[in-house]
Amino acid sequence: MEVILTGTGSPLPDANRAGPSTLVKAGETQILVDAGRGVVMRMAGAGSLPGLLAGVLVTHLHSDHICALNDVITTHWVMSQGNATLQIYGPVGMAEFVDRQLHALEPDIGYRIEHHDVLTNPPKVDVTELVPGDSFALGEVQIATAATEHAPVRPTVGFRLEHDGRTAALVGDTVPCDGVDELAAGADVYVQTVLRRDIIELLPGEMAQDILDYHSGVVEAAQTAERVGAKRLALTHMVPAPTPEQYPEWIAIAAEHYSGEVIIGDDFTTITV
Numbered sequence: 001m002e003v004i005l006t007g008t009g010s011p012l013p014d015a016n017r018a019g020p021s022t023l024v025k026a027g028e029t030q031i032l033v034d035a036g037r038g039v040v041m042r043m044a045g046a047g048s049l050p051g052l053l054a055g056v057l058v059t060h061l062h063s064d065h066i067c068a069l070n071d072v073i074t075t076h077w078v079m080s081q082g083n084a085t086l087q088i089y090g091p092v093g094m095a096e097f098v099d100r101q102l103h104a105l106e107p108d109i110g111y112r113i114e115h116h117d118v119l120t121n122p123p124k125v126d127v128t129e130l131v132p133g134d135s136f137a138l139g140e141v142q143i144a145t146a147a148t149e150h151a152p153v154r155p156t157v158g159f160r161l162e163h164d165g166r167t168a169a170l171v172g173d174t175v176p177c178d179g180v181d182e183l184a185a186g187a188d189v190y191v192q193t194v195l196r197r198d199i200i201e202l203l204p205g206e207m208a209q210d211i212l213d214y215h216s217g218v219v220e221a222a223q224t225a226e227r228v229g230a231k232r233l234a235l236t237h238m239v240p241a242p243t244p245e246q247y248p249e250w251i252a253i254a255a256e257h258y259s260g261e262v263i264i265g266d267d268f269t270t271i272t273v
């Protein structure tokens with residue numbers, strides 16, 4: 001199984017980091033987790049395309065994680081000439097979000113159907129709203145879900161993907177909680193969105209301080225990884241985004257609490273398990 005960090009950015013615009021998304025390739029099955037800014041470009045860079053996806057899994061409805069889902073839907077639709085159905089799984093609220101996206105795309109959908117004789121129908125999208133604890137299969141991959149904690153964003157859901165005896169936990173934005181522990185337990189790789197609490201506490205402005213109470217810090221992600229015996233910890237969606245010169249410092253902070261391998265994500269970082 002390959003876990004490709006297709007977007008390691010956050011809401012803060014960054015020329016080198018697309019918005020949050022992760023592509024998993026397992027045998028013949030490809031699954032996208034979240035669809036942040038620039039995701040389709042990054043999928044192309046990773047040798048993938050929306051038409052190759054068995055499904056899209058969404059952790060929560062914060063804009064940075066879903067703002068390019070419309071591009072996934074449209075590209076999937078056009079490149080399949082309207083024939084394929086895109087499977088989308090997400091928390092309660094997902095169906096309405098997708099429905100509203102399709103409404104926003106109505107002019108485009110109309111133009112393309114009018115222009116292309118082979119295109120006769122709007123995008124086919126099948127949305128499943130998950131109750132944490134649900135499990136299901138997509139292609140060759142078995143997927144387990146659990147509730148995460150990112151209040152006031154509710155509900156939020158994390159995923160554990162299993163293929164050929166290998167597991168990857170992709171949990172989205174969350175503070176440490178039982179759901180994350182469950183998903184990351186013994187995982188071959190645990191991917192966690194993180195911030196640097198010690199840096200953000202020094203920043204001016206109330207909005208910067210607000211983000212502290214609903215994200216995992218590097219320390220907490222490392223503590224979780226150690227507590228549940230995750231084999232690798234991959235950090236993504238880092239706030240503030242470190243420069244490569246700062247990576248050793250981030251790794252050293254995590255290593256104070258975690259004895260496994262720590263990976264600082266760049267766009268296209270690929271973790272093979």
Ligand SMILES: [Zn+2]
Pocket residue numbers: 060062150153173
């Ligand atoms: Zn969020």
Ligand SMILES: [Zn+2]
Pocket residue numbers: 010011020062064065173193237
């Ligand atoms: Zn986020």
